[in-house]
Amino acid sequence: MLFRLLKRCTRRLYLGIEVCLAHISVWIYCLTFLCMKVVETYVPELLRNGFSFLKSSKELRSIAPPHSLYADPSYGKHRYVKAGGTKYHYVESGSSNNKLLLCLHDFGDFWYGYRNQMGVLKSNLWVVAPDLKGFGDSDKPLQANQYRMEVIVMELLQLILSLKKERVIILAHGLGSYIGWHFVSAFPDMVEKYISIDGPHPKALCSSINRSWSSLNRFKWLYMYRFPFLPEIELMLDNKAISPKARSQLDKEVYKYTFSRQTDWTGGLNYYRNFPLYLCHLRSKVEDQILPLPIQVLFITGDCQSKVDFEQICRSSKFVDKFAVQVVENADRNPHQTHPDQVNDLIKEFLDIRKVESEIHFGSEFEIPFDAPKSQINSIVSRLLGLAQEKSTSMEISPYSSMMPCKY
Numbered sequence: 001m002l003f004r005l006l007k008r009c010t011r012r013l014y015l016g017i018e019v020c021l022a023h024i025s026v027w028i029y030c031l032t033f034l035c036m037k038v039v040e041t042y043v044p045e046l047l048r049n050g051f052s053f054l055k056s057s058k059e060l061r062s063i064a065p066p067h068s069l070y071a072d073p074s075y076g077k078h079r080y081v082k083a084g085g086t087k088y089h090y091v092e093s094g095s096s097n098n099k100l101l102l103c104l105h106d107f108g109d110f111w112y113g114y115r116n117q118m119g120v121l122k123s124n125l126w127v128v129a130p131d132l133k134g135f136g137d138s139d140k141p142l143q144a145n146q147y148r149m150e151v152i153v154m155e156l157l158q159l160i161l162s163l164k165k166e167r168v169i170i171l172a173h174g175l176g177s178y179i180g181w182h183f184v185s186a187f188p189d190m191v192e193k194y195i196s197i198d199g200p201h202p203k204a205l206c207s208s209i210n211r212s213w214s215s216l217n218r219f220k221w222l223y224m225y226r227f228p229f230l231p232e233i234e235l236m237l238d239n240k241a242i243s244p245k246a247r248s249q250l251d252k253e254v255y256k257y258t259f260s261r262q263t264d265w266t267g268g269l270n271y272y273r274n275f276p277l278y279l280c281h282l283r284s285k286v287e288d289q290i291l292p293l294p295i296q297v298l299f300i301t302g303d304c305q306s307k308v309d310f311e312q313i314c315r316s317s318k319f320v321d322k323f324a325v326q327v328v329e330n331a332d333r334n335p336h337q338t339h340p341d342q343v344n345d346l347i348k349e350f351l352d353i354r355k356v357e358s359e360i361h362f363g364s365e366f367e368i369p370f371d372a373p374k375s376q377i378n379s380i381v382s383r384l385l386g387l388a389q390e391k392s393t394s395m396e397i398s399p400y401s402s403m404m405p406c407k408y
Contacts, residue, residue, distance in 0.1 A: 134267015
């Protein structure tokens with residue numbers, strides 16, 4: 001009995017020390033990447049122009065918002081709702097008698113990011129595109145703890161229930177996918193189908209961050225975002241939200257208006273400041289026994305400048321029963337905006353809204369264990385990039401009522 005107690009105490013002490021070391025390593029990398037950023041970017045800029053480059057970070061907002069932001073009826077109706085004490089702004093399109101399609105946008109975006117989907121899908125679905133907490137016209141609390149994932153998921157639940165729906169189809173992109181995966185894991189019975197655009201499962205993302213220096217360098221923005229004030233200033237300097245998403249001059253005006261103030265960035269950055277990076281640095285990663293959720297998932301990504309790699313996609317498939325992948329050719333990390341017709345057809349096919357006449361290639365449904373050899377992953381990637389395979393017709397879902405919340 002004494003030996004067992006001593007063993008348990010020793011293990012807890014070891015885990016405590018390991019967690020402390022993981023936190024320390026995170027901040028070491030944060031400071032390292034900050035120094036690299038200063039040397040590579042700010043020092044040359046200061047030598048050339050002095051501090052004048054900071055003038056472009058002044059908070060400027062035009063008096064009148066662009067017409068398409070509020071007055072264009074083709075996008076839908078603007079509504080507000082309270083969820084968990086937070087005011088959420090959302091745009092709805094279609095009849096509330098249809099199934100609910102909840103659209104969750106990426107970082108540096110807002111409901112407008114789904115402008116190309118709302119008009120097309122409203123005939124068969126009730127499309128609701130909210131501004132996530134901290135974005136657009138939703139509340140933007142400055143406290144970082146207001147953006148903890150358990151808080152966001154519960155507010156999202158209340159948002160859905162306030163719409164008088166018990167089942168939902170989720171379409172999510174980037175940061176919205178990160179939130180969507182958490183919601184799917186916490187409330188699988190509520191999610192009918194899930195469509196993730198360029199957003200892997202949180203555990204698949206975390207497993208790829210600390211593999212090597214190159215992977216760490218690839219995710220250095222995640223470390224840099226942990227600092228206060230500096231990320232907001234940098235994002236405002238170069239209008240980071242405009243270039244990848246603006247397809248026209250009108251789009252540029254909309255994004256400039258929406259992200260013209262420092263507070264327009266702070267809320268979104270707080271999501272990343274709450275990301276538990278230390279878990280990615282633990283040396284002993286004990287995986288819980290994972291029961292794949294009975295959820296049908298469609299993963300859409302582009303083949304140019306995507307934030308995710310195929311290993312993350314393959315690992316994400318472990319967490320659900322049905323997982324299909326579609327790669328949109330010549331598309332970047334925003335395929336639903338750069339190639340809306342193709343993405344809309346894929347969504348319609350996946351949701352069985354109508355039969356699409358054009359040929360659509362779905363990846364085969366698969367499941368890969370975390371310890372899968374590289375050859376197995378490469379084999380599946382080759383199949384995804386090679387000849388298209390027939391879509392599986394067995395899409396039945398077995399009853400499942402247990403809850404498996406994401407731990408990070």
